[in-house]
Amino acid sequence: MNNNGLSSYFQFKNVDWSNMWGATWETVWMTLVSIIVVAILGALLGLLLFETSNSESIWAKVLNWIVSAFVNIFRSIPFIILIVLLLPATQAMMGTIIGPKAALPSLIISAAPFYARLVEIAFHEIDHGVIEAADSMGATQSQIISKVLLPESMPALVSGLTVTAISLIGYTAMAGAIGAGGLGNLAYLDGFQASNNTITMVATVIIVLIVFICQFAGDLLVKRIDKR
Known part of the structure; x- marks a missing residue:
């Protein structure tokens, strides 16, 4: 395709940049709020799975089974289906089923179980001798x-959180296609449905840039905290 063909295909003058930056901020906001909650909830669930995995207590085994079932079920449901399933709960909690705020419950519930498994794996990879040594010295x-647990597994936890954040960015685009706002919503409504290829392309490039920035920041943080 020559330059004239590209010019006819991508009409940058047809891009409303104020809407584009507004949608970009909505995507970043949804991702940041979600990843903060996911980091806390996922770490707690992963710790609970780890602590109850080898316990001889019947109650611990029951708790492990319940948490494992929750994690496995919600980790297995495709995100687009999960959004639909959670519409009544989203309406009850958020008072709306459209807009960036309405996307938060489905984003959090889909990503927290995924991160919980990564946290559990990170804890299991710690040398058990280190834990036994701390226990023998009277540590509570x-x-x-x-x-x-947390200091030894921190590089793996941050790396897992980076992967989860990138997944969340993709989820926000899917959520946007059904009215959650952000770049996905803009690309679908103002781009695809309006046959405006430029908006779709620009929104895609911005999403890719956000992913690259997220990955770079995560890798840099892992290098700084990894003392091995």
């Missing part, structure tokens, strides 16, 4: 968690 369970 909370001290083992705060001074052994």
